[in-house]
Amino acid sequence: MTRSVFPDPNENWALFLDFDGTLVDIVERPDAVAVDPGLPGILKDLQNRFGGALAIISGRPIAFLDERFGDNRFDIAGLHGLEHRIGGALFLCDPDDHPQLRDMVDRLEEIFKARPGILIEDKGCSVAVHWRLAPLERDFVHATVHAAIEALGSDYRVQFGKAVAEILPSAAGKGKVIEKFLQQAPYRGRQPIFIGDDLTDENGFKAVNALGGVSIRIGAGETVAQERLGTPADLRHCLSQWAAGGSLPFHWNR
Numbered sequence: 001m002t003r004s005v006f007p008d009p010n011e012n013w014a015l016f017l018d019f020d021g022t023l024v025d026i027v028e029r030p031d032a033v034a035v036d037p038g039l040p041g042i043l044k045d046l047q048n049r050f051g052g053a054l055a056i057i058s059g060r061p062i063a064f065l066d067e068r069f070g071d072n073r074f075d076i077a078g079l080h081g082l083e084h085r086i087g088g089a090l091f092l093c094d095p096d097d098h099p100q101l102r103d104m105v106d107r108l109e110e111i112f113k114a115r116p117g118i119l120i121e122d123k124g125c126s127v128a129v130h131w132r133l134a135p136l137e138r139d140f141v142h143a144t145v146h147a148a149i150e151a152l153g154s155d156y157r158v159q160f161g162k163a164v165a166e167i168l169p170s171a172a173g174k175g176k177v178i179e180k181f182l183q184q185a186p187y188r189g190r191q192p193i194f195i196g197d198d199l200t201d202e203n204g205f206k207a208v209n210a211l212g213g214v215s216i217r218i219g220a221g222e223t224v225a226q227e228r229l230g231t232p233a234d235l236r237h238c239l240s241q242w243a244a245g246g247s248l249p250f251h252w253n254r
């Protein structure tokens with residue numbers, strides 16, 4: 001099939017967007033991330049153009065993301081798909097279902113408290129260890145996280161991102177949750193477009209490619225995505241054009 005321009009937003013497509021490093025710029029302290037004031041309006045317009053089939057797919061907790069979007073409540077998947085909200089119906093992950101992980105979070109906090117610059121982000125059903133402020137600690141974090149996974153066994157896996165290692169249930173993944181959305185209205189029967197920036201998104205790109213959809217990676221790095229854009233600011237610009245009726249700047253044959 002030959003397609004000369006990017007698809008128009010219509011009933012054939014569903015749009016899935018990562019958050020950090022995709023819609024918003026990455027910042028040194030993960031909790032300091034800020035949403036561009038124009039972004040919620042652009043996403044609302046796009047959501048309308050896609051007949052509601054637009055969702056944010058992130059490793060962050062939904063509660064954190066909601067706070068960044070003010071009064072807007074988008075369809076959303078948090079914690080790499082461990083929790084999601086679709087059409088206002090919320091499916092959360094219960095930390096009490098993960099007692100082994102809870103014990104491990106305590107141990108990691110103990111291990112890392114003497115290491116300034118390493119930040120532990122406890123998300124309840126997963127835990128992320130950030131070393132962006134302490135780049136020399138990378139090997140120590142890797143070794144510690146690998147040992148933690150060894151101790152936890154196959155129910156958990158590690159997911160590396162940009163200066164972050166995250167321990168999460170093996171069942172979690174962006175590809176799986178995109179497939180879950182595609183089984184429900186208004187996503188059902190549409191082809192997915194997924195835009196992300198990081199190792200954690202490769203799993204989503206792979207799923208979307210297998211479904212005949214479109215995958216776009218923001219920034220450099222090896223990827224299975226079909227297309228690439230430079231920065232989150234580039235994407236925000238493109239999304240605003242797209243929301244206003246223009247096309248995205250991709251030309252390719254498939």
Ligand SMILES: [Mg+2]
Pocket residue numbers: 018019020021022196197198
């Ligand atoms: Mg990201």
